[in-house]
Amino acid sequence: MSTALLQELHQEVKRLYIAGSDLAAGDFRLKRLLPQFQQLGERAPIFKRLGEGIVAVIEPDHSEGSSSAQHLQELSVLLSSVLHTQGTTSPNGELLEVQVHPVKLPTQFSYRKLSAVQMSLKTRGGGRYEIIKEAYEAGLFQDLRMIHPALAALQDPYVEIAELVMKQILPAYGPQIIPILIDQFDPAGGIVETRKLYVIATLGGDTVQDLIYQAADSGSEDVRAMAISLLAGKGQYEEELLAWSTDKKKKIREAAYNALAKSDSASALNRLHQAFTGKDSELVVPALRQCQAQELTQRLVEEFSVMLQSVPEIIGDTKKKDGLWIRVVQYLRVLSYKQSPELEKLYLNVLEQYPLYMNQLSWNSLIEEATSYFRQIDSMEAKRVLQQTLEQDLVYYRNNRRYVNDVFKDAYLYLSPERVYEQYLDVLKIQAPSSTNRASAITQQLLHSISEIVVQRYHGTYDAVWNSPVDQIQYMYKVEMQPSEVLATQWDLRWLDAFIEFDQYELVSAFARPGHDKALQYLLRKLTDNPEFRHRQANILLMGLERIGISKQHLQEALLTALEDERNTECRLIEPYTFEQLCLLPTNSVNRITTVLPRFSDVAEEQLGYVIRLMQGPSNSKEEV
Known part of the structure; x- marks a missing residue:
């Protein structure tokens, strides 16, 4: 028996279960199916009974004891019996044992946690x-x-x-x-x-x-x-x-x-x-x-050594020279990060022939690899070789941006502070109102290279003591400078005047030293002109004032003056050094801080609120800072 018609009737009955039996009277879909069941009922009694059940549903008898729900239920029971008798429920094919791989893990977390x-x-x-x-x-x-x-x-x-x-x-x-x-x-x-x-x-x-x-x-x-x-x-x-x-x-x-x-x-x-x-x-x-x-x-x-020995023989043949250079690069890549007495000897020979490989052939990568090799060796001989190579780099790269970048950083490591300053003094002098854009860019690159050595900038966590309980602010911007004693021994003192002349507030702050009145006036003036805590300039200028040896009272007054400046608005986060200095302010500053509090928002507002609480009573201990 084909069950297609039975399945269609089953769907309609299911629909009426959901819609409600009261809506079954006169249902046009059941009316459409009724003639087919009546026709089949002439040959099969079961279809005749189903047809009668459909009639009872769509043409309800309103006599006592009869209801649309009862008629729909009787039709559904009869239809389900027929479907279960005529359908096939057993699977085809051979029955096999299910292969499982048990895993010993708990189900310890709620689905809510795992769903994301x-x-x-x-x-x-x-x-x-x-x-x-x-x-x-x-x-x-x-x-x-x-x-x-x-x-x-x-x-x-x-x-x-x-x-x-x-x-x-x-x-x-x-x-x-x-x-x-x-x-x-x-x-x-x-x-x-x-x-x-x-x-x-x-x-x-x-x-x-x-x-x-x-x-x-x-x-x-x-x-x-x-x-x-x-x-x-x-x-x-x-x-x-x-x-x-x-x-x-x-x-x-x-x-x-x-x-x-x-x-x-x-x-x-x-x-x-x-x-x-x-x-x-x-x-x-x-x-x-x-x-x-x-x-x-x-x-x-x-093999590499033999190859380099053949260089003088082919120096005039451009084709051979270019072909040899391709092979040289492969050997450089293979031998990179390897060490041996033979390789040290080879690279020493290369650096001793600097004019050949740099001036005549422009094989910069070969010299750079040899220099990099000796940087890994901690010996007086290695230092001598590096200093010798540096002297030649200072001449070769004189009109190149590398002169004020990598070569300068080498000069800082291997030359005396006085020699470094005098070597690069000319670069500073070319920065003038009439200088070319290139000259200006060279000077700015030199100042940037110095800043990279002296000032370290990074993002890190900081204990948010202004919260209770204490948590952490992630990726808070921090600035650290070389210690003053290191700057005093590794840098020429004349750099500070040059940085003031070039208006390099960050480097002036780093190089600031006690007794330099010109630097003190410069930093105070810059802080007056740039009091906004939302910028990083004020934070660095305050660090410079501390380095220059300004008295505690003057530093705190400069901090409060900057805080009260009407331009100091829209600050959402106070940087670590400035916040720590605010926490050290005397208690009589509380009214001045309270007055400006509405101009700050987000974390900065919480930080100032903590400073105020710190000043208002002994219960808010300063040991938390």
């Missing part, structure tokens, strides 16, 4: 990474209900989220999730499968080596590359790694080279060297950079 994280894992859009990372750090993923959402997040299009799940969240579950990952792993898949394989290898160690080898041998290109990298350092697979290093696919060869770089066997080192001298010279560079085998390093240094 689960939504972030399932949806797309910005701001999700922070929610997921915070949830991981709070331990929310250690809940049974989070495992499968976390596994699904391996295919998140936002790479940072997928990487977080792969490297931190899933490994935190331990080996118990390995069977689940193996069941889901498809060796023929793409980048998502490589992430699963990474987690399997991380958690399984030697117990899953066969699976990783099979993936390296017969998986997709992405899966093979990942699997090969996971076999790095496994001596039993070295023969296979050597074979894969000759694969037709570039990605596979590169993965094999990187894996061989973790080995110090002669065959592995020979293969890496062979690749560097062949068609894969560029492809194998990352592997050679990470290879720590001294034997290979020594071989490369010897």
